[in-house]
Amino acid sequence: MTNPPFLKSGDKVAIVAQAGFITAEQVATSIKVLSAWGLEIILGKNLYSKYFTFAGTDEQRAKDFQEAIDNPEIKAIFCARGGYGVLRILDKINWSTFTKNPKWIIGYSDVTAIHSCVNNLLKTASIHGPMPINFEKLIEEKNSLDNLKKILFGETIKYSIPNISSIPDSEFEGILIGGNLSLLYSLRGTKYDFSSNENILFIEEIGEYMYHIDRILQNFKLGKKFTGLKAIILGGFTEIKENDLPFAYSLIEIIKKATDSKIPIITELSSGHITPNLPLILGCNLKINVDKENITLSQNQ
DSSP: OOOOOOOOOTEEEEEEEEOOOHHHHHHHHHHHHHHHOOOOEEETTTOOOOOOTTTOOOHHHHHHHHHHHHHHEEEEEEEOOOOOOOHHHGGGOOOOOHHHHHOOOEEEEGHHEEEEEEEESSSSSSEOOOOOOHHHHHTTOHHHHHHHHHHTTTTEEHHHHHEEOOOOEEEEEEEEEEHHHHHHHHHHTTTTOOOOOTTEEEEEEEBBBBHHHHHHHHHHHTTTHHHHOOOEEEEEEEOBBBBBSSSSSSSHHHHHHHHOOOOOOEEOOOOOSSSSSOOEEEEEEEEEEOSSEOOOOEOOO
């Protein structure tokens, strides 16, 4: 795996929108924060475009992203928001310049499609973390943005969460992969699909029905996507829905049945569609230390 160069004061970063439309008001706080970090912000030409639910047409969104990739002065790309739309432009992107001059790409949710391409196909690390649309609500919480800055400027990140699953004392490590569960499912059978062997899978979700989560994980089981995984980390599973009759199993039970209870399942990591939204480096080694009370996750690029 390749890590893009870390940022330094004075570097230029781009904010572009590949999915849902966004307004200047929704981006304003992120511009202030990134400027305070000593960064110069370049806005995509079509950042505030709107085409129905999208931030402009497929061609406009792809063009902005392509220009950010190809501009050698831009050292990181912040995806403005999620929603839906990245899958529609993924095959329109020419990654040849990126492979020669990789740069950090930051986002989550629908941006999982980009992470999957960058991590699995291009073998380059990226950041699953807060997007400009989220910055305003994360100002007071602090940890999410502070850790995002640490990653971008080359510092180690470390999170400690309670060992509520009673995982035995242990130490292990592997390349962290994953993102939004539905997006990973949408890429099954494509060249962007993830490889499970010796990796650690992170998943998060919002607004899905419990039975659909079971469907996805059964698909992963049938496709042997759990074979060889070192661990599964659960981020936020928020606003999960039930039918009139609740589904037969809880989330943990669904995962244990799909994996035959052979893989450690780490819960309570506040990352994804949740506050805090702690950033993670996908495509980078993650060290996990487990004791009776706590689980410590650390990444040192």
